[in-house]
Amino acid sequence: MKKKVHILGIDDMPFSFGDKKVDIVGVIMRGNSYIEGVLRTTIEVDGRDATSALAELINGTRHREQLRVAMVDGAALGGFNVVDGEEIYGETGLPIITVTKEKPDEKKMIGALKKHFDDWEERWKIISKGEMKKLELEYPLYIKCWGISFEDAKNVIKFSTIRGAIPEPLRVAHLIASGMKKGES
Amino acid sequence: MKKKVHILGIDDMPFSFGDKKVDIVGVIMRGNSYIEGVLRTTIEVDGRDATSALAELINGTRHREQLRVAMVDGAALGGFNVVDGEEIYGETGLPIITVTKEKPDEKKMIGALKKHFDDWEERWKIISKGEMKKLELEYPLYIKCWGISFEDAKNVIKFSTIRGAIPEPLRVAHLIASGMKKGES
Numbered sequence: 560m561k562k563k564v565h566i567l568g569i570d571d572m573p574f575s576f577g578d579k580k581v582d583i584v585g586v587i588m589r590g591n592s593y594i595e596g597v598l599r600t601t602i603e604v605d606g607r608d609a610t611s612a613l614a615e616l617i618n619g620t621r622h623r624e625q626l627r628v629a630m631v632d633g634a635a636l637g638g639f640n641v642v643d644g645e646e647i648y649g650e651t652g653l654p655i656i657t658v659t660k661e662k663p664d665e666k667k668m669i670g671a672l673k674k675h676f677d678d679w680e681e682r683w684k685i686i687s688k689g690e691m692k693k694l695e696l697e698y699p700l701y702i703k704c705w706g707i708s709f710e711d712a713k714n715v716i717k718f719s720t721i722r723g724a725i726p727e728p729l730r731v732a733h734l735i736a737s738g739m740k741k742g743e744s
Numbered sequence: 745m746k747k748k749v750h751i752l753g754i755d756d757m758p759f760s761f762g763d764k765k766v767d768i769v770g771v772i773m774r775g776n777s778y779i780e781g782v783l784r785t786t787i788e789v790d791g792r793d794a795t796s797a798l799a800e801l802i803n804g805t806r807h808r809e810q811l812r813v814a815m816v817d818g819a820a821l822g823g824f825n826v827v828d829g830e831e832i833y834g835e836t837g838l839p840i841i842t843v844t845k846e847k848p849d850e851k852k853m854i855g856a857l858k859k860h861f862d863d864w865e866e867r868w869k870i871i872s873k874g875e876m877k878k879l880e881l882e883y884p885l886y887i888k889c890w891g892i893s894f895e896d897a898k899n900v901i902k903f904s905t906i907r908g909a910i911p912e913p914l915r916v917a918h919l920i921a922s923g924m925k926k927g928e929s
Contacts (some may be wrong), residue, residue: 597923
């Protein structure tokens with residue numbers, strides 16, 4: 560994959576106890592620097608609409624044809640609103656990479672899901688889709704991929720990272736999301 | 745001035761008829777690419793609090809010590825909430841550049857101020873502060889400067905612009921502001 564491809568980075572805003580909705584920020588970046596566009600959509604905190612919202616966000620942007628891959632911060636947004644990478648890839652044709660810095664603790668996650676949700680099994684089925692691999696870079700990352708090979712995903716992450724562990728489209732999406740919500744990122 | 749200085753770009757979100765408040769977005773960028781932080785504050789549409797809000801935004805950020813200059817999109821934010829560059833520089837010690845692509849039409853502006861505001865003379869006094877100079881670059885820009893010479897301001901604008909007329913900190917602030925408000929920038 561070329562270094563100047565258009566990458567969509569997706570992260571959620573922080574939310575407070577009692578919030579029913581949470582905004583999702585998308586940043587479209589060429590390679591590791593030039594920002595082409597900024598997107599926003601809204602999902603329910605702990606809802607079930609993250610997958611459809613992301614598919615709509617991707618299919619709806621005027622940058623769709625330029626996009627080559629999307630990176631999502633983790634397997635769920637807005638609390639436990641689980642992201643089905645396989646379904647988003649199926650709905651949009653855009654390769655999806657979910658990225659986390661820490662290896663998720665499956666036992667803890669199942670415990671939390673069981674405690675809070677009647678549909679915990681369905682949510683767990685979505686979260687546990689796909690194979691998680693550890694990326695051995697300067698800072699390790701754990702990723703899952705749909706529509707893109709592990710090797711290609713590794714390359715995209717490498718060339719889109721400037722400093723630290725997080726690729727620029729995700730890092731900037733995170734800065735915007737927290738800055739907009741809290742006043743300073 | 746060095747090319748990797750920290751620049752704060754400031755723009756306002758679009759607003760709809762009837763909105764009483766409007767959000768202001770600040771982007772802290774090193775040179776023309778690496779984003780260090782994103783700030784947000786809120787002012788009144790057509791109010792008189794833009795100057796104090798920007799001074800507080802600048803003095804309040806944890807990046808204050810790194811900042812070398814701020815660029816503001818135009819002489820007013822949130823409608824006719826006029827920005828007093830001289831006062832912001834006085835309150836913060838941070839050099840301020842206001843930037844517009846079109847040369848403002850003074851007659852039109854006075855007409856609009858007179859029509860809408862009892863305090864139009866005070867607002868005009870603020871808007872008309874400082875000397876406007878035309879920057880002869882690939883695309884011309886009209887700027888006013890406080891705490892920085894015209895030549896230094898020209899250099900900062902040159903090295904922080906990648907494509908088109910608008911320096912990156914302002915271009916990205918604009919993308920975030922419109923993306924957050926409208927869903928797509």
